[in-house]
Amino acid sequence: MERITPELSTEEIRDIDAEAGHYPHKSAVLLEALRIVQQHRGWVSDGSLQALASYLKCPIAELEALATYYQLIFREPVGKHVIYCCNSVSCWMLGGDGLQAHLQNRLQISPGESSRDGLFTLLETPCLGDCDRAPVMMVGREMYRQLSRETLDAMLSELRARDGQQPMSDHREQ
Amino acid sequence: MLKAGNAQAMATITIDNRQYEVDDGQNLLSACLSLKKNLPYFCWHPALGSVGACRQCAVVLFKDADDQRGTLVMSCMTPVKDGAIYSIDAPTAQDFRAGIIENLMTNHPHDCPVCEEGGECHLQDMTLMSGHTQRRFQGRKRTHNNQYLGPFINHEMNRCITCYRCVRFYRDHAGGTDLQALGRNHQVYFGRQEDGLLDNGFSGNLVEVCPTGVFTDKTYSRHYVRKWDLQTAPSVCEHCAVGCNTAPGARRDGKGDPRQLRRVTNLFHRQINGYFLCDRGRFGYEYANSAARIYTPQAALTQPLIQTTAGSAKVHQSLSPADAVARLAVTIAQMRSGNRRVIGIGSSRSSLENNFALQTLVGREHFYAGLDERSLALLKLVDRIQRDPRVHSPGTPEIERADMVIVLGEDIADTAPRIALAVRQAARSAQIARAGELKIPAWQDDSVRQLTGIRTPLLVASAERTDLDDIASCRVRAAPEQMVALADVLAQALTAESGEIHAPDIAGLDTGEFTALVEQLKQARHPVIVSGCGLQSQELLQAAARLAFAVAGHKEANHRQTDSREARAALYLACPEANSLGLAQLCDARQNLNQLHRERQSEHTPQPTTLLVMEADLYRQLPASVADQLCAGVDEIIQLEIVHNRTSARADLILPAAATPEYEGTLVNSGGLAQRHYAVYEGSGWIQASWRWLADAAAASGELAGAELSGDEETHARLQSLARWRHVTQLSVALAESYPELAPLAELGPDWDQTIEGQKTARQPHRYSGRTAIQAERQVAEYKPLPDDDAPMAFSMEGIQFACQSPLQANNWAPGWNSNQAIHCYQPKPGAARLGHSSGQPLARKAVVFHSDSAAGDAARPTADPSDGFRILPLYRMFGSGELSNYAGAIASVTEEPFAVFHPQDLELLSLTAGQQIAITESGDRWQLLAKVSDTIPRHCIGVSTGFTQMASIPGAYIEREQIAPGDA
Incomplete structure (x- = not known):
C-alpha cells in the first residue's frame, strides 16, 4: 500500500522544523509532525511513523500513542474524500441516521471503511458545530448542510466529478 | 485509639x-x-x-x-x-x-478458571471486596488482539481494566519507552508499537504491577500451578550482588519430573528491592531446571570409551550417593594420613557456610577463592574501602532520595540493576523537593511530574552508552584512567580552599559543565557515589573512595551534621557475585587461582593432589590455557556443582550441589549485609547442600580403618567438627566464632529448633491441594514430609501461615488479599519495613581508615605505543553476563552473541568491518566475537562482552594489534 517512501521529504522536514520552532519542548511537536506527514501522504504508515521517530529522536511507541489517540490521524489508508457524518442529537432529530444509511447504501461501506474505488471513506463524528443547519456532513474541510437524499446524491456526484483535480481530501490551505 | x-x-x-x-x-x-x-x-x-x-x-x-x-x-x-x-x-x-x-x-472476560492471575488477582479481590458478585451485563464485550512481548511476558489485553499502572511503572518508574497507552476511550490498549521483546530490564514487574491478568509470567506459564499450590520460603537472589529478597515458588509434579522450581516473585525488603526485581532476578531461576542440571553423583570412567572422548573432557557415569561419599572419603582419609594434598576452591556464588565447610575440610592454607588474582584483589579493595569510617553503603531508599548521584565507571544497569532503578528515582528527587516547597506531597504523582525541567544532578561516567544516559545531567564517556582523573579533580575541588581547578582533559566535558558539576557537588547535602568492580580497575575504586572521603570531609566542614552517620559519605560499590564480599572475608588476597597456579608450577616434589572445586568454574576465571595446566597438574579433580560446566567436564567425581532456593545459607551483598536464604523445596535427585556432602564424607573418612591413627591433631579436630555438624546454623555459629567480621551470623535468623509457640512455619498455604494424591501415580501411601534440619519450617501446610507471625513466611496472603499486594497487611504502613522481618545483619567489620595503596596498580597497564595495542574494557549485559542465569532458557533465548566494540577509527585501523566475525587470540586462547562499532567507546579501547557462556573468561587487560584478526565466517 505504501506509495511514498518512508523517508521524510524535504518539504515535510521544512514544515516540521517550522512548527518545532514554536514550542519549548521537542515532545510538543510530535502531533504537528504527524499532521504534516498525513497532509503530504494522506495517512501515516508504519514506515512513516518509523521515519518520524528517527527524525524526531523519540520512541516510536510514543508517536503511536499519539497517532492512535487522535481520531483524525489515520493509521490506515483512506479514500480521497473522507466524509465525516454527524451522528449527534440535532442531526439525528432531523433524519441524520436515515441519511447515513442512504450514504452507506450508496457507497456499500460501513463507518470506518473506504469504498472499493478508493474514493470515499466514511467516519462518524459526534458534532460538527452546525446544529442550526442540521443534518450536516463534512468532506475534507468543506461543510455540506441541511442535507437530504437528493442533495447528498448531488454531493457524491460533484465529488466524483471533481476527482483528479484535487488529490488529497485532507488537504489544508496554508 | x-x-x-x-x-x-x-x-x-x-x-x-x-x-x-x-x-x-x-x-x-x-x-x-x-x-x-x-x-x-x-x-x-x-x-x-x-x-x-x-x-x-x-x-x-x-x-x-x-x-x-x-x-x-x-x-x-x-x-x-x-x-x-x-x-x-x-x-x-x-x-x-x-x-x-x-x-x-462489563468488559472483563469471565475467564478466571483459565487465567494465570486467578487466585492471586487483585481484581478478583477488589470485586469481592466491593460486593459485586452477580453479573447483570449481558452485552458483547470489547476484545483486543494480543501482542508477542518476548519470552518473559504473556499479553492478554481483553482482561485490561485501564488502570494505567503498567505504563506508570514501565515508563515513569523504570524509564521504558516501548510500552504505551494506545488508542482512547473504550479502546485503550497497553502495548508496543508492534510485536517484540519489551526492552526494559524491569519488564517482569508488570506481572505484579498489573492488578489483573494482562501481563503474566510466560516462564511460569509453561509449568503453571495456582499460587495456593506453591510452597515458598524467603530467598535471596543469586544473580548479582545487590541481594534482592525473593519468594521463589516450587511444587513437584508427582510424576517424577525433577524440575520443581516454578517461578520467582518479589519479596519486599525496604532497604534493598522494595517492590521491584530486575528481569535477570525474576527469570534467571530457570537455571535450576536447566538441562545442564546435575541431579546425581557422577564419576568419570577410568577406561575411556572407544576413543570418543574429545580432548580432555571425560565421560561420566552416575553412581550412588553412598559410593560417591565413600570415594570422597578415601581422598579425605589420604589427606588425613598426610599422603595427599587437597586444595579447596571456594565460590563467590555459594553461601558462607558452604565455603566455610570446605575451608574446614582442607584447612585455611589449602583454601583458595575460586577467583582470579584481579577479581579477588578488587574484592579485598572494596572490603577495605567499606571499612573506612568516613563512608557507608547506602540502601535503596537513601539512593532514591539522593540530591546528587555520581556513577563512576560501573554499568549498574547491567551489573546491579536494582541499584540503577533506585538511581533513576534519584533523578527525580529534585523535582519532588521542589514539589514539597510548593506544598505538593510526593505521592501526588501526576502533579509532581508536571514540574518539568527540574532534574537531580546525575553524572554518569561510563565506557559506553548506558541505560542511565537518558536521565544523566552530565555524561562522560571515558577510559578508566580518565574517570580516575575526573574523580580526583572533583575531590580536589571539594577540599581546595580557593578556585584554580582545571577540568580534566576528557572529550565531551567542557569547562562550563565541569564547573557546574563542582558547584552541584558542593551544594549537595546527600550525594551518593556509585562505582564497582565492573571495569576491573583498582585505581578507579580507589578514586571513587577518595572522592567519597572528600565528600565526607566537605559535609563535616560545611553542613555541620550532628548525626555521625549523616556525616559519612554514601558510597555504593557493586560487587560481581551474590556472595563476593562474604568470600572475601574468608581468605586473603593471595588465596586466588593465579597464585595457586604459580605455586603448582614451581612445586618440584610432586605429591598426590586433589582439586576440590566447589561451585566454581575455573574456566570462567582463568584463560583456558592456565586452567588446563592447573587441572593437568593434579591427579584428581572433585567438583561440587549445580550445573555442568567446563570444569565439571574434567572432573573425576561430580557431586550434585543444591541451588540457592534448595538450601539454607548466608550471602553477603555489596553493601556488606549478611542475609539468609532458606530452602524453598527439598531438591530433586540426590541434590544436597555442598557442605552436607563434605560433612558426610568427613564422617565417612573417620570410619575408614586406620584413619585416626595417623595425621596431625589439628586436621583431625577440624574434620571431627565438620563431621559433627547437622544443622546449617551450627556452621553459622562456628563462622561467627572464627571470624570477628562474621560475628553477627550468630544472631542471624532463628535456629532450626526455634519454633514460635511450638509451631514451625508452613511453606505451603492451607489450601495447598493434592497432598495425599500428588505421588499416587508411583506410591499410594502418603509420604511423611521431609524434615528441615536447618530452619524451623515445614515442607507442608502444617504450622504458622501468616507473614506477620514469622519472618520465615514468604507467602504474601491475608484474608481478602490474595495477590502479592497483601504485603501492606504486614507493614505498619505501605512502603515501610515488613513486620517481624529480619532484614539481615551488617558485617561487624572493624573501622580502619583507608589509605590509598599506590603499589596496588592495575595489572598490565599499557605502556607500549597505543596505536599498536588496545585496552580491554569489560562490558556487561543483564542477559549474558550472569553465570547461572545464562542457563535459564528464556534468558538464553534473548542473549546476544559475544561481541567486541570498537571506535570507528580503530576499526578502520585494523581493517575490520562492523558485523564481521573477528578472533582475538591471547596466550593460546581464541575468542570468536562479533565486531561492533560505536563512536562512544574511547579510542584504543575494545569493549568486550564479559561473562558470556561462549567466552567465559575475558582476555587480559591489554591486547596487541597482531592478536586481533578476522575470524571464521
Missing part, C-alpha cells in the same frame, strides 16, 4: 465513627490501609503514588459532625487532615465503588 506507624507529625482522623491517629502528610488511602481497613483500589501503588484514575477508592468526607450527607472523595487523592471525618462504609461510597467495579467488569 489505634495507632498506625510512629513517624513525626500525626493527625487524628475519624473513620466510621472511630478515631485513629495516623501519620500526617500521607493520603487517606494509605492511612486506611495502614489501619488494615479493606478499601479497594487499582491505580494507586505505594511506589508509584496516586493519580486518581480508577475512582475505586472513593470514601465519603463529612464537613463536620453535623454533616449527614458528606461528599464523595477519592481517598488516594485526599491528604489526611487532622480532625477530618470520613466514612468507608457509608452506602453512597459503597454503591459508588460497587458501580465502578461493575462497570469495569
Whole structure:
C-alpha cells in the first residue's frame, strides 16, 4: 500500500522544523509532525511513523500513542474524500441516521471503511458545530448542510466529478 | 485509639465513627490501609503514588459532625487532615465503588478458571471486596488482539481494566519507552508499537504491577500451578550482588519430573528491592531446571570409551550417593594420613557456610577463592574501602532520595540493576523537593511530574552508552584512567580552599559543565557515589573512595551534621557475585587461582593432589590455557556443582550441589549485609547442600580403618567438627566464632529448633491441594514430609501461615488479599519495613581508615605505543553476563552473541568491518566475537562482552594489534 517512501521529504522536514520552532519542548511537536506527514501522504504508515521517530529522536511507541489517540490521524489508508457524518442529537432529530444509511447504501461501506474505488471513506463524528443547519456532513474541510437524499446524491456526484483535480481530501490551505 | 506507624507529625482522623491517629502528610488511602481497613483500589501503588484514575477508592468526607450527607472523595487523592471525618462504609461510597467495579467488569472476560492471575488477582479481590458478585451485563464485550512481548511476558489485553499502572511503572518508574497507552476511550490498549521483546530490564514487574491478568509470567506459564499450590520460603537472589529478597515458588509434579522450581516473585525488603526485581532476578531461576542440571553423583570412567572422548573432557557415569561419599572419603582419609594434598576452591556464588565447610575440610592454607588474582584483589579493595569510617553503603531508599548521584565507571544497569532503578528515582528527587516547597506531597504523582525541567544532578561516567544516559545531567564517556582523573579533580575541588581547578582533559566535558558539576557537588547535602568492580580497575575504586572521603570531609566542614552517620559519605560499590564480599572475608588476597597456579608450577616434589572445586568454574576465571595446566597438574579433580560446566567436564567425581532456593545459607551483598536464604523445596535427585556432602564424607573418612591413627591433631579436630555438624546454623555459629567480621551470623535468623509457640512455619498455604494424591501415580501411601534440619519450617501446610507471625513466611496472603499486594497487611504502613522481618545483619567489620595503596596498580597497564595495542574494557549485559542465569532458557533465548566494540577509527585501523566475525587470540586462547562499532567507546579501547557462556573468561587487560584478526565466517 505504501506509495511514498518512508523517508521524510524535504518539504515535510521544512514544515516540521517550522512548527518545532514554536514550542519549548521537542515532545510538543510530535502531533504537528504527524499532521504534516498525513497532509503530504494522506495517512501515516508504519514506515512513516518509523521515519518520524528517527527524525524526531523519540520512541516510536510514543508517536503511536499519539497517532492512535487522535481520531483524525489515520493509521490506515483512506479514500480521497473522507466524509465525516454527524451522528449527534440535532442531526439525528432531523433524519441524520436515515441519511447515513442512504450514504452507506450508496457507497456499500460501513463507518470506518473506504469504498472499493478508493474514493470515499466514511467516519462518524459526534458534532460538527452546525446544529442550526442540521443534518450536516463534512468532506475534507468543506461543510455540506441541511442535507437530504437528493442533495447528498448531488454531493457524491460533484465529488466524483471533481476527482483528479484535487488529490488529497485532507488537504489544508496554508 | 489505634495507632498506625510512629513517624513525626500525626493527625487524628475519624473513620466510621472511630478515631485513629495516623501519620500526617500521607493520603487517606494509605492511612486506611495502614489501619488494615479493606478499601479497594487499582491505580494507586505505594511506589508509584496516586493519580486518581480508577475512582475505586472513593470514601465519603463529612464537613463536620453535623454533616449527614458528606461528599464523595477519592481517598488516594485526599491528604489526611487532622480532625477530618470520613466514612468507608457509608452506602453512597459503597454503591459508588460497587458501580465502578461493575462497570469495569462489563468488559472483563469471565475467564478466571483459565487465567494465570486467578487466585492471586487483585481484581478478583477488589470485586469481592466491593460486593459485586452477580453479573447483570449481558452485552458483547470489547476484545483486543494480543501482542508477542518476548519470552518473559504473556499479553492478554481483553482482561485490561485501564488502570494505567503498567505504563506508570514501565515508563515513569523504570524509564521504558516501548510500552504505551494506545488508542482512547473504550479502546485503550497497553502495548508496543508492534510485536517484540519489551526492552526494559524491569519488564517482569508488570506481572505484579498489573492488578489483573494482562501481563503474566510466560516462564511460569509453561509449568503453571495456582499460587495456593506453591510452597515458598524467603530467598535471596543469586544473580548479582545487590541481594534482592525473593519468594521463589516450587511444587513437584508427582510424576517424577525433577524440575520443581516454578517461578520467582518479589519479596519486599525496604532497604534493598522494595517492590521491584530486575528481569535477570525474576527469570534467571530457570537455571535450576536447566538441562545442564546435575541431579546425581557422577564419576568419570577410568577406561575411556572407544576413543570418543574429545580432548580432555571425560565421560561420566552416575553412581550412588553412598559410593560417591565413600570415594570422597578415601581422598579425605589420604589427606588425613598426610599422603595427599587437597586444595579447596571456594565460590563467590555459594553461601558462607558452604565455603566455610570446605575451608574446614582442607584447612585455611589449602583454601583458595575460586577467583582470579584481579577479581579477588578488587574484592579485598572494596572490603577495605567499606571499612573506612568516613563512608557507608547506602540502601535503596537513601539512593532514591539522593540530591546528587555520581556513577563512576560501573554499568549498574547491567551489573546491579536494582541499584540503577533506585538511581533513576534519584533523578527525580529534585523535582519532588521542589514539589514539597510548593506544598505538593510526593505521592501526588501526576502533579509532581508536571514540574518539568527540574532534574537531580546525575553524572554518569561510563565506557559506553548506558541505560542511565537518558536521565544523566552530565555524561562522560571515558577510559578508566580518565574517570580516575575526573574523580580526583572533583575531590580536589571539594577540599581546595580557593578556585584554580582545571577540568580534566576528557572529550565531551567542557569547562562550563565541569564547573557546574563542582558547584552541584558542593551544594549537595546527600550525594551518593556509585562505582564497582565492573571495569576491573583498582585505581578507579580507589578514586571513587577518595572522592567519597572528600565528600565526607566537605559535609563535616560545611553542613555541620550532628548525626555521625549523616556525616559519612554514601558510597555504593557493586560487587560481581551474590556472595563476593562474604568470600572475601574468608581468605586473603593471595588465596586466588593465579597464585595457586604459580605455586603448582614451581612445586618440584610432586605429591598426590586433589582439586576440590566447589561451585566454581575455573574456566570462567582463568584463560583456558592456565586452567588446563592447573587441572593437568593434579591427579584428581572433585567438583561440587549445580550445573555442568567446563570444569565439571574434567572432573573425576561430580557431586550434585543444591541451588540457592534448595538450601539454607548466608550471602553477603555489596553493601556488606549478611542475609539468609532458606530452602524453598527439598531438591530433586540426590541434590544436597555442598557442605552436607563434605560433612558426610568427613564422617565417612573417620570410619575408614586406620584413619585416626595417623595425621596431625589439628586436621583431625577440624574434620571431627565438620563431621559433627547437622544443622546449617551450627556452621553459622562456628563462622561467627572464627571470624570477628562474621560475628553477627550468630544472631542471624532463628535456629532450626526455634519454633514460635511450638509451631514451625508452613511453606505451603492451607489450601495447598493434592497432598495425599500428588505421588499416587508411583506410591499410594502418603509420604511423611521431609524434615528441615536447618530452619524451623515445614515442607507442608502444617504450622504458622501468616507473614506477620514469622519472618520465615514468604507467602504474601491475608484474608481478602490474595495477590502479592497483601504485603501492606504486614507493614505498619505501605512502603515501610515488613513486620517481624529480619532484614539481615551488617558485617561487624572493624573501622580502619583507608589509605590509598599506590603499589596496588592495575595489572598490565599499557605502556607500549597505543596505536599498536588496545585496552580491554569489560562490558556487561543483564542477559549474558550472569553465570547461572545464562542457563535459564528464556534468558538464553534473548542473549546476544559475544561481541567486541570498537571506535570507528580503530576499526578502520585494523581493517575490520562492523558485523564481521573477528578472533582475538591471547596466550593460546581464541575468542570468536562479533565486531561492533560505536563512536562512544574511547579510542584504543575494545569493549568486550564479559561473562558470556561462549567466552567465559575475558582476555587480559591489554591486547596487541597482531592478536586481533578476522575470524571464521
